Amino acid sequence: MTTHVRIVGTGLIGTSLGIALSQNGFRVSLDDPSPTAVRLARDLRAGEVADEQPGAPDVVVVAAPPDVAAGVVVDALNRWPDAVVTDVASVKESVLRVVLDSGADASRYVGSHPMAGRERSGAAAARADLFDGRAWVVVPHEASTDAAVRRVREVALSVGSAVRVMPAHEHDEAVAAVSHVPQLAASIVAACLRELPESAVGLAGQGLRDVTRIAASDPRLWTQILAGNAPAVRDVLRHVRDQVDDVVGALDSLADADGEGALGTLSRVLEAGNLGHARIPGKHGAAPAAYEVVSVVVPDEPGSLARLLTDVGAAGINLEDLHLEHGLGQAVGVAEISVVPSSVEPLRAELARLGWRVHD
Numbered sequence: 001m002t003t004h005v006r007i008v009g010t011g012l013i014g015t016s017l018g019i020a021l022s023q024n025g026f027r028v029s030l031d032d033p034s035p036t037a038v039r040l041a042r043d044l045r046a047g048e049v050a051d052e053q054p055g056a057p058d059v060v061v062v063a064a065p066p067d068v069a070a071g072v073v074v075d076a077l078n079r080w081p082d083a084v085v086t087d088v089a090s091v092k093e094s095v096l097r098v099v100l101d102s103g104a105d106a107s108r109y110v111g112s113h114p115m116a117g118r119e120r121s122g123a124a125a126a127r128a129d130l131f132d133g134r135a136w137v138v139v140p141h142e143a144s145t146d147a148a149v150r151r152v153r154e155v156a157l158s159v160g161s162a163v164r165v166m167p168a169h170e171h172d173e174a175v176a177a178v179s180h181v182p183q184l185a186a187s188i189v190a191a192c193l194r195e196l197p198e199s200a201v202g203l204a205g206q207g208l209r210d211v212t213r214i215a216a217s218d219p220r221l222w223t224q225i226l227a228g229n230a231p232a233v234r235d236v237l238r239h240v241r242d243q244v245d246d247v248v249g250a251l252d253s254l255a256d257a258d259g260e261g262a263l264g265t266l267s268r269v270l271e272a273g274n275l276g277h278a279r280i281p282g283k284h285g286a287a288p289a290a291y292e293v294v295s296v297v298v299p300d301e302p303g304s305l306a307r308l309l310t311d312v313g314a315a316g317i318n319l320e321d322l323h324l325e326h327g328l329g330q331a332v333g334v335a336e337i338s339v340v341p342s343s344v345e346p347l348r349a350e351l352a353r354l355g356w357r358v359h360d
């Protein structure tokens with residue numbers, strides 16, 4: 001029988017999930033306090049408006065902001081006595097506590113969290129493939145049933161995610177380090193750009209773009225996330241502060257004296273960064289992928305990039321990532337194509353043969 005999923009909250013995550021589930025044969029009904037958000041999600045083929053869908057859902061996915069998620073979960077548990085209810089809020093312990101204390105039937109609640117998103121909010125930013133290959137944390141608790149856990153796993157697996165099961169407190173500690181502090185770091189670095197003269201900001205290259213992409217995220221959402229995970233975020237941030245203090249101390253001693261030991265400190269911090277970065281897993285939780293970049297000059301003309309990508313595909317080479325770098329005031333850009341190391345030389349040779357300017 002077709003599984004009926006009710007999505008409550010049709011912003012970025014709810015609409016992306018609705019599109020992906022609909023494409024995979026689920027029946028999806030959509031609900032949101034904003035009628036515009038529901039209709040936009042429907043127009044993006046995320047499902048049908050809830051009022052027009054008869055019958056109770058088998059699964060309810062609450063994709064509302066974190067500060068209201070627990071209340072919406074409790075309402076759903078009370079309204080549909082046979083449905084399994086999950087939420088996708090970025091913090092889990094605070095939601096779970098409210099649900100357990102509410103008196104609702106918590107055996108049918110299993111929290112979850114897709115480790116996938118974007119720096120933009122709202123249905124218009126939705127992507128069908130948002131969850132593909134990403135971790136999706138499933139968070140059972142002392143009262144949840146195995147059947148409820150299986151239902152939530154089914155939702156995550158059916159949109160291509162890799163399920164990771166862990167308790168709420170472990171989830172919250174983990175995401176403090178891998179998501180919440182990185183958001184703060186990006187925001188703090190980007191905030192320092194506000195006072196810079198235009199001539200300095202205009203020099204920004206890919207490094208700054210890589211480090212600050214998520215600084216464009218919604219401050220209302222992130223204020224709620226940080227507040228909902230305050231102790232864990234504070235602990236990671238203290239660790240970051242200790243390391244920043246070490247670097248400032250080293251730079252002080254280089255500026256004021258001969259700085260004995262300072263270069264060692266700087267080098268240790270940078271090498272530690274290499275080691276941490278190398279631990280970030282690839283898609284589907286695969287071993288960290290060590291891709292190499294082939295840089296190709298792309299004329300700033302309509303169709304150039306499409307032609308380049310077609311040539312890469314025709315060479316039988318899998319493109320793992322792509323960055324486009326625009327030179328200051330130049331009529332060309334540089335496409336940085338990430339491929340597995342064994343494809344670097346064949347790709348360089350083939351693109352050069354086809355007349356592309358490939359950087360050394």
Ligand SMILES: NC(=O)c1ccc[n+]([C@@H]2O[C@H](COP(=O)([O-])OP(=O)(O)OC[C@H]3O[C@@H](n4cnc5c(N)ncnc54)[C@H](O)[C@@H]3O)[C@@H](O)[C@H]2O)c1
Binds near residue numbers: 066068088089114122
């Ligand atoms: N943005 C991300 O990258 C990301 C990633 C994973 C999980 N999450 C979590 O997913 C949830 C939704 O985030 P988003 O980025 O889709 O936000 P969003 O702002 O794009 O969408 C939130 C939607 O919830 C609706 N809403 C507000 N109050 C509601 C209520 N009381 N009941 C039902 N719906 C309500 C809003 O109208 C809006 O359409 C949040 O809990 C967030 O922590 C976000």
Ligand SMILES: O=C(O)C(=O)C[C@]1(C(=O)O)C=C[C@@H](O)C=C1
Binds near residue numbers: 119178
């Ligand atoms: O890629 C992004 O833009 C995200 O912000 C996604 C991201 C993250 O990876 O930190 C952000 C918050 C969510 O709770 C889960 C995923």
